[in-house]
Amino acid sequence: MPSLDDLKKRIKSVKSTQKITKAMKMVAAAKLRKAQESAEKGRPYSQKMQNIILNLTKSINDPQNAPKLLVGTGEDKKYLCVVLTADRGLCGGFNSNICKLAKTNFKKILSEGKELNIITVGSKGHDQIKREYGRYVIKKFSFKDKKNISFNEADEVGKEIISLFNQNKFDKCIIFYNNFKNVITQIPQAQQIIPAETKNLKEGNDQNFSYEFEPEEDEILEDLLPKNISTQVFKALLENAASEQGSRMTAMDNATRNAGDLVDKLTIDYNRSRQASITKELIEIISGAESL
Amino acid sequence: MSEIFTVEIISPDQTILKQEAHEVTIPSYEGQMGILNNHIPLITFLRPGIITIKTNVEKKFYVEEGTVEFSNNNLLILTSTARDLANFEKASVNDLLKKAESQLDKTDTTDKERYVVSYKIDTLKEISQ
Numbered sequence: 001m002p003s004l005d006d007l008k009k010r011i012k013s014v015k016s017t018q019k020i021t022k023a024m025k026m027v028a029a030a031k032l033r034k035a036q037e038s039a040e041k042g043r044p045y046s047q048k049m050q051n052i053i054l055n056l057t058k059s060i061n062d063p064q065n066a067p068k069l070l071v072g073t074g075e076d077k078k079y080l081c082v083v084l085t086a087d088r089g090l091c092g093g094f095n096s097n098i099c100k101l102a103k104t105n106f107k108k109i110l111s112e113g114k115e116l117n118i119i120t121v122g123s124k125g126h127d128q129i130k131r132e133y134g135r136y137v138i139k140k141f142s143f144k145d146k147k148n149i150s151f152n153e154a155d156e157v158g159k160e161i162i163s164l165f166n167q168n169k170f171d172k173c174i175i176f177y178n179n180f181k182n183v184i185t186q187i188p189q190a191q192q193i194i195p196a197e198t199k200n201l202k203e204g205n206d207q208n209f210s211y212e213f214e215p216e217e218d219e220i221l222e223d224l225l226p227k228n229i230s231t232q233v234f235k236a237l238l239e240n241a242a243s244e245q246g247s248r249m250t251a252m253d254n255a256t257r258n259a260g261d262l263v264d265k266l267t268i269d270y271n272r273s274r275q276a277s278i279t280k281e282l283i284e285i286i287s288g289a290e291s292l
Numbered sequence: 293m294s295e296i297f298t299v300e301i302i303s304p305d306q307t308i309l310k311q312e313a314h315e316v317t318i319p320s321y322e323g324q325m326g327i328l329n330n331h332i333p334l335i336t337f338l339r340p341g342i343i344t345i346k347t348n349v350e351k352k353f354y355v356e357e358g359t360v361e362f363s364n365n366n367l368l369i370l371t372s373t374a375r376d377l378a379n380f381e382k383a384s385v386n387d388l389l390k391k392a393e394s395q396l397d398k399t400d401t402t403d404k405e406r407y408v409v410s411y412k413i414d415t416l417k418e419i420s421q
Contacts, residue, residue, distance in 0.1 A: 041306040048302060048368055052335065052361050151304045151372055211363075214322055214336040223337065224359060234304055 004277065007270040011263060018259035024090065025252035032183065032245035038148075039180055039242040046235040049228050053196055056221060059211060067218070069162070069225040072195030073171045078115040080170035080194075081105065082161065084177040084236050085125025086244040087144040092251030094178060094186065094244055095124040101188040102176045106133055117170060121157060121237075138164075149237045151230070158230030165194060177236035178243035184250055186243035193232050196225075297329040297365040299345055301353065303372050309351070316367055317344040318360055319411070327367060334362040338371065340412035342419075352377040354419060356412060382420060389416040 002010075057070060083102045085095045102125075109116050118133060120126040121141040130137060139160060143153050161173060173194035178186040213220055299316055301309040316327045319341020327334075338358040345351040358371030392412045395401060401409070 038305055042304055044300075044307055045302045045304045045370060048300075048361075049359075049370060052359065052368075052370075055361075055363070056335065210333065212332055212334045214320060214325075214334070220335055220337065220359075227359070231304065 011266045021252045021255040028249040035242040039238040042238045075171045078170040080173045082119045082175040085122035091248035094247035097188045099128040154234030155230045180239045180242040183246040299367045301369045315346040
């Protein structure tokens, strides 16, 4: 049985933890609004970009001569996985969910005897992945000191991916990130960006436009495809940022509630033991008086 | 017959503009291009220049690069550099101008880049007047 003093100290410490988690929740909620807004505003750009690419893909008659970024190298041996995570912890299962998904994929790739390369974005993901797959990690990015994610950061990652592709370092590229559905639900996702995944896109608009290209189609594709890679990475970063805050908010909300429960429980314990000690003292006094 | 079509200008972080228009002029890579409704499907690039959107009122945007798609009477402009001329401060125009000019002085600039930068300078000069 802990003494009254000990209980008092514990209650105090739990209460101050509660204050911290509550503050973190409030900060996350404020940041979430901003992040969510920019994630939602960013969606049209990446979607439309995908659509243009899709329309362009349809009009390609000669897949052999099409740019490799679009149709792939035709092989399936080397994989590049880009794992996008947060730079900070204390956000529930956010980072672990991405890493879990990524690790299942790594296992599959390795068990098929294929070559694996990993790029991590965000220090938390790197910490989790390097334990098991450290030797596959070829590059790590961290945008810890950046307050807001801008297109430049995404471009940096995108350019790295493209330069690796041009060096023939991989055939397929997959990015892992959390898709922001709502505040409570974030869905970890694996998206293949090289070669561009066309089957997942809406097959609905089947009108076969014969586009007029200016300048030539090849030139357009050459410029558009790298841009598309960066755009997809940017979209993933934005979704991730919103998911991180959402996840942190829920986690901190839970933590605050747990701390509240704990304080209640400890207070009951405290009162009980205080009562017990009073009763004990009374008994001692009474029995002392009786013996006189 | 309606003569209206939709214009959208979208940057990576937001939708800058979505409205109806009678006529839009864009600085395409190979020259100014006017677009009316029922234009044939088109995909092209932008070079630095000014996008003019004409309805009852005229709107102008400065762009440095971008991708344009026109299909189904829907003009889509994807760019990360669109600036509304109505609130484009002189200081930032001059800033961009200086940067562009210094780029032209460098020796390692390729001809293609020079072509783009020279348009940028012309446009910026036009704006600052």
